[in-house]
Amino acid sequence: MATGFLSLEHLSSEYIIEKDWLFETHLNRLSSLKPLVIAATQGWGIQEYMKELGFQLAEKNPDIHICYMDMKPVNSIDSFLEQYTASLSQRFPDVASRIEINNSNLGALKLPELIARKKKIKIALFFANSHLFRRINNYDSFLTSLRLRLRNQKNCVFCFYGNNTPFFRAQIFHPGSLTGYGRPYELNHNPFNCRSNYIRKVFHDQGKSIGFQTSIKMSSMVENHPSYIKLLAWHALIRTQNTCTVSIAEKALDDLILHYDFHFYKIVEYLTTKQLSFLKAMVEENHKPYSQETREKYQLGSSSNVASIKQCLQKKEILNAGNRECGIADPIFNKWLRRHYFSQER
Secondary structure, three states: OOOOOOOHHHHHHHHOOOOOHHHHHHHHHHHOOOOEEEEEOOOOOHHHHHHHHHHHHHHHOOOEEEEEEEOOOOOOHHHHHHHHHHHHHHHOHHHHOOOOOOHHHOHHHHHHHHHHHHHOOEEEEEEEOHHHHHHOOOHHHHHHHHHHHHHOOOOEEEEEEEEOOHHHHHHHOOOOOOOOOOEEEEEOOOOOOOOHHHHHHHHHHOOOEEOHHHHHHHHHHOOOOHHHHHHHHHHHHHHOOOEEOHHHHHHHHHHHHHHOHHHHHHHHHOOOHHHHHHHHHHHHOOOOOOOHHHHHHOOOOOHHHHHHHHHHHHHOOOEOOOOOOOOEOOHHHHHHHHHHHOHHHO
């Protein structure tokens, strides 16, 4: 019998999901068939970001069908048109094969609108690696023609995205060839250097959901470690009724740390007092065990003694081999030391 009250689980899934306002802005624009131009710092994760955007766009708007076109194979107007028609024909083979197009006068650019009309749907076409338009001879005039021919197509929306190169910025900001084609956005930070896509797939495959930012948070919790990502995702999944929240992810992380409790105690049993003091300094002093203040506080001895301890821990594969400011190799072991082992000494 319905009571009219929301359960705590329902409230959690409905109202405590972390949202990215800019991601929601992009999603709302595309849902309204308003074009987008997005430039991102190289290595930022723009491909994953746009695939997630396309996934949620199609999920929330069943009448919108997504098509991706990659600019990597394109080096001329002819190859652009070939790639353009091939991408649409592969996505909509039943309709595209029946439509006559003329590449010689850029008639192929009207293909999305023709497909949308025939199938009575809406189409979102994403141009990946749009910074590579520079490979096309006379790209200024071509991009101007492209902008004009895409702008007024009914039931269609187009999105250009790529690396934030000087060329791409010159095209999307005044007086560039793409100026005025949708509002341009620059994404300059790097929060997506992670494996959050795997996390979202795990939840999606099991009929549950997780917000984009929550999956990013989970990935960072284990420093993007591939094995721990999988384990953390499943610990969170079994705790989730409908939609995973940051709170659920944090409890799943506690589960994962305790899962390795016995194994980690076995590791520290074979470490010397100096080695444990070194690890404590690493955990508490932000990876700076060489300073005189830190060496005195943790009774590590001379700099040469610290170097010797570090070398021994690297041989045991507890520390990453590398520069002077190395880190603990296992992110869960690092958190276990901080939350459980060293906290018990106080």
